[in-house]
Amino acid sequence: MGDFDADVIVVGGGISGLAAAWRLQRREVRVVLLEAAPRAGGTIGSTREHACLLESGPNSALETTPLIGELIGELGITGERIAAQPAARSRYILRDNKLIALPLSPLAFLTTPLFSAGAKLRLFREPFIGRGARAAEESVADFVRRRLGSEILDYAINPFVAGVYAGDPATLSLQAAFPRLFELEQKYGGLIRGQLLGARERARNPDQSKQAAAMLSFRDGMQTLTDAIARRLAHIEFNAEAVRIVAGGNGFGITVNNAAGGRNYRARAVLLATPAQAAAGLIAPFAPQAAAALAAIPYPPVAVVVSAYRRETIAHALDGFGFLVPQRERRRILGAIFSSTLFAGRAPPDLALLTTFIGGMRQPELAQLPAGEITAIAQSELSALIGAPARAEWVRVTHWPRAIPQYTLGHPGRIARIEQAESDFPGLFFCANYRGGIAVGDCIKSADRAARRVAALLGVGASAA
Numbered sequence: 001m002g003d004f005d006a007d008v009i010v011v012g013g014g015i016s017g018l019a020a021a022w023r024l025q026r027r028e029v030r031v032v033l034l035e036a037a038p039r040a041g042g043t044i045g046s047t048r049e050h051a052c053l054l055e056s057g058p059n060s061a062l063e064t065t066p067l068i069g070e071l072i073g074e075l076g077i078t079g080e081r082i083a084a085q086p087a088a089r090s091r092y093i094l095r096d097n098k099l100i101a102l103p104l105s106p107l108a109f110l111t112t113p114l115f116s117a118g119a120k121l122r123l124f125r126e127p128f129i130g131r132g133a134r135a136a137e138e139s140v141a142d143f144v145r146r147r148l149g150s151e152i153l154d155y156a157i158n159p160f161v162a163g164v165y166a167g168d169p170a171t172l173s174l175q176a177a178f179p180r181l182f183e184l185e186q187k188y189g190g191l192i193r194g195q196l197l198g199a200r201e202r203a204r205n206p207d208q209s210k211q212a213a214a215m216l217s218f219r220d221g222m223q224t225l226t227d228a229i230a231r232r233l234a235h236i237e238f239n240a241e242a243v244r245i246v247a248g249g250n251g252f253g254i255t256v257n258n259a260a261g262g263r264n265y266r267a268r269a270v271l272l273a274t275p276a277q278a279a280a281g282l283i284a285p286f287a288p289q290a291a292a293a294l295a296a297i298p299y300p301p302v303a304v305v306v307s308a309y310r311r312e313t314i315a316h317a318l319d320g321f322g323f324l325v326p327q328r329e330r331r332r333i334l335g336a337i338f339s340s341t342l343f344a345g346r347a348p349p350d351l352a353l354l355t356t357f358i359g360g361m362r363q364p365e366l367a368q369l370p371a372g373e374i375t376a377i378a379q380s381e382l383s384a385l386i387g388a389p390a391r392a393e394w395v396r397v398t399h400w401p402r403a404i405p406q407y408t409l410g411h412p413g414r415i416a417r418i419e420q421a422e423s424d425f426p427g428l429f430f431c432a433n434y435r436g437g438i439a440v441g442d443c444i445k446s447a448d449r450a451a452r453r454v455a456a457l458l459g460v461g462a463s464a465a
């Protein structure tokens, strides 16, 4: 160890930093995790209020990789895990002010009123449309319009992108935001061909597509996962904001502001697991180009409104995951999750718990309104769209001023500059949701990859668990 306080300092205790620190600790690497907030979890936050379980960040995770089940097993919280209720398989999309179930089978697709006959026929052309040039970066909107037509863009992809990224398909990079779709076209020449010809390859891959993956949470919410990791880390400091990094010699010096006023750490490696803006500030003095690339990643604001209604006062059956709102419908919410349908035990049986999302790239100004105005928007939209009464029993608003990183056009170039900093400063690593996917499962996968790279640098056995 020499004069080092740790082998690696992980900065940021969201799921990315926690999962990476846990993997490293399992490999007997000496890890110190620094978290600026008084608790672990970052975006993940679950609380119990009014006998309900509220999520202010992610409501669920998709088990897209076996690493998630392994992690849950290692932490001893398998018994806490819960699966989404079968009713949550259905999803609704708003069209002409009506909620229409998203078709889940080819037959349902042919008969759904969600898309016109013209839009359905247009899909038969998809296999005959040539592939785009690999080198030319294309937006998600251009790709979908080119291959599937503008109605599928407006009434399937636009609401889906709002639901996942709070994003806008016109600004997202296909290659960065949906790498699987990009590869499907590049490899097989089209999406339908890829679906058919790629079946055998998918069967061999232990990872699951987001459509096929199981949806999970925990009895006490998503925070069970991040709390469990935080409890098991040998050295985690809260209220400890990293404010300065010095890269020099064969290691790094890190200055931390904490309750004691401050302290300096030295470590052989540092893994930055903070949002991009914070990472940019920390590396700007020695890696200005990568810092500029990080600072250029947009994070739109989102407001999350959890509201409870007497179940019998809502006209809609709430028989699904929730609904999404296409931009063309000109409403003031992105969509809502029927939280009390999604998982059992989220609310007493006589209450319906709903989680509504406002803002994103589509309407950033709405997410910045005062909580009272946000509440009024959520209530009036839920009233118009699902027949909820004018006022909820109670409401809780969470503001995320910088909610979700957008993998916009130019993102692959930004990631290349971040990779350049990693190779210019051996021991410096970046691992957070602006890289490798924003979903909780993606963050766990990226953390595993980052931990392997840190372990390799430190010369710790690559075969260890």
Ligand SMILES: Cc1cc2nc3c(=O)[nH]c(=O)nc-3n(C[C@H](O)[C@H](O)[C@H](O)COP(=O)(O)OP(=O)(O)OC[C@H]3O[C@@H](n4cnc5c(N)ncnc54)[C@H](O)[C@@H]3O)c2cc1C
Binding pocket: 011, 012, 013, 014, 015, 016, 017, 034, 035, 036, 037, 040, 041, 042, 043, 044, 056, 057, 058, 059, 060, 061, 062, 240, 241, 242, 243, 273, 274, 275, 278, 302, 304, 400, 403, 404, 431, 432, 433, 434, 438, 439, 440, 441, 443
């Ligand atoms: C409203 C919302 C809903 C979502 N819903 C879903 C969903 O249903 N399913 C899903 O899979 N994903 C969802 N996501 C995405 C997912 O939750 C996030 O991408 C993921 O949790 C991000 O984890 P992270 O560790 O990369 O970053 P963060 O959670 O942002 O953690 C970063 C941490 O770094 C800390 N930090 C920052 N600066 C410093 C510093 N200088 N020193 C020390 N610490 C610092 C912060 O305090 C924070 O704890 C949602 C996101 C949002 C905002």
